Amino acid sequence: MDAIATSTLFIILGVLIFISAYFSGSETGMMSVNPYRLKHLANEKNKAAIRVSQLLKRPDRLIGLILIGNNLVNIAASAIATVIGLRLFGDIGIAIATFGLTLVILVFAEVTPKTLAALHPERVAFPSSVILKPLLKVLYPMVWLVNQVTNTFLKLFGISAEQHQGNSLSAEELRTVVHEAGALIPEQHQSMLVGVLDLEHATVEDIMIPRNEISGLDVNDDWKQLVRQLANSPHSRLLLYRDTIDDALGFLNTRDLVRPLLKKQLTKATLLRAVRDIYYIPEGTPLSTQLLKFQASKERIGLVVDEYGDIQGLVTLEDILEEVVGDFTTDVIDDNHEEIIAQPDGTVLVEGGINLRDLNRELQLNFPTNGPKTLNGLVLEYLEEIPQGSLSLKLAGYKMEIVEVQDNMIKTIRLFPLSKKRRDH
Incomplete structure (x- = not known):
């Protein structure tokens, strides 16, 4: 009879350890599930995902439920293990039961189920929610009481479970x-x-075409030369100005001038009538903002001006899109010259006027872009003077040599390759 009773106690103990493992795994699984995948599945009307989402809306209640269940089961298992120990080993059985139960719970009811749940949270959390949701209703009075006490302590630290905002x-x-x-x-x-x-x-200054590189037509030029420039222009939009870019008249869409040009009916009056108003962009405008402004105003091109209204450069919709999708042929930038030329010795010849963001992207470098926008400007800021000839220096951790200086600016710079260790870093 005693043997049957002891066997029954062992069976009950095994069931309690299994239930403890269930609660331990459920806790880890619920807390480890990917919140964004869970939200996606819930939006797809996955019933299990919806149940888990509802339980996780109030994590304090969920954790309270799981810990109440886990502790009740572990306490019951401890009591039964003590009885078994006393029956089998007498007074020393208490120590044996304590050590043995601790080891069993640690391995089979804690580490193993929690590891499994951490590795496969959805496989554990979704089935567990079938039991946890109705169990929360049954034990709600006890869960509510425990939460009231714990939430009171949390409020002392300025934390409110009711105002939990989830994940962002x-x-x-x-x-x-x-x-x-x-x-x-x-x-x-x-x-x-x-x-x-x-x-x-990034701002518009980071990607704009500097004013000295803007392609345009001077309305006061010789008419034959002006027509020749218009006919040979690779761009679909050109800036029309009078004498200097500061006196800009507007943009020309070359497609509008093809027919009168072919019929030799183009005149200065026709040219001036075809001019479209200039869209001005304040310097410092973030690219994300400017992209939305282009969309709202149905514009594709604009001139960047500083706080005094002076023209600093030109930005197109295509320039901004290139920041997202990468380089593609535009109707503004002249690609007839190479700004980066690799050399047989492993060095790279770079034009001084290259945009630092483009240089960083092309060569996987890390030149600072929060100051000067071109390599020439960065080097001049570092030297604090215009070099008179060839000069070697190290800037932002990169070795370089000034190869050519012309018209008060650095025209060509040689960049030396990084060591393999530095490149991998």
Whole structure:
């Protein structure tokens, strides 16, 4: 009879340890489930995901329920183990039962189920929610009482469970998620997503064509020369100005002038009538903001002006889109020259006027972009003078040599390759 009773106690103890393992695994699984995948599945009307989402809306209640159940089961298991120990080993059985039960619970009811739940949270959390949801209703009075006490203590630290806002991602965290997506998102798509996020950190000055590189037509030029420039222009939009860019008249869409040009009916009056109003962009405008402004105003091109109204450069819709999707042929930038030329000895010849953001992107470098926007400007700021000839220096950790200086600016710079250790870092 005693043997049957002891066997029954062992069976009950095994069941309690199994239930303890269930609660331990459920706790880890519920807290480890991916909140964004969970929200997606809930939006797809997945019943299990909806149940888990409802339980996680109030994590204080969920944790309270799981810990109440777990502690009740563990206490009951401890009592039964003590009885078994006394029956089998007498007084020393209490120590044996305590040590043995601790080891069993640690291995089979804590570490193993929690590890499994951490590795496969959905497989544990979704089935567990079937039991936890009705169990919460049954034990709600006890859960409510425990939560009232714990929430009172939390309020002393300025924490409120009722105002729990769930999970949200900052732009930097979202960037990390995109990079960590691996094969789930193609590399090209990752680059585009990160490009969208980077629009917040760049302004129109970072991508604009400097005023000295803007292609345009001087209405006061010789008429034959002006027609020749118009006919041979590779751009679909040209700036028309009088004598200097500061006296800009507007933009010309070359497509509008093709027919009168072919019929030799083009005159200065026709040219002036074809001019479209200039869209001005204040310097310092973030690219994300300007993209929306282009969309709202149905514009594709604009002139960047400083606080005094002086023209600083030109920005197009295509320039902004290139920041997202990468380089493609535009109708404004002249691609007839190479700004970066690799040399047989491993060095790279770079035009001084290259945009630092473009240089960083093309060569995977890390020149600072929060000051001067071109490599020439960065070097001149560092030297605090215009070099008179060839000069070697180290700037932002990169070795370089000034090869050519012309018209008070550095025309060509030689960049030396980074060591493999530095590049991998």
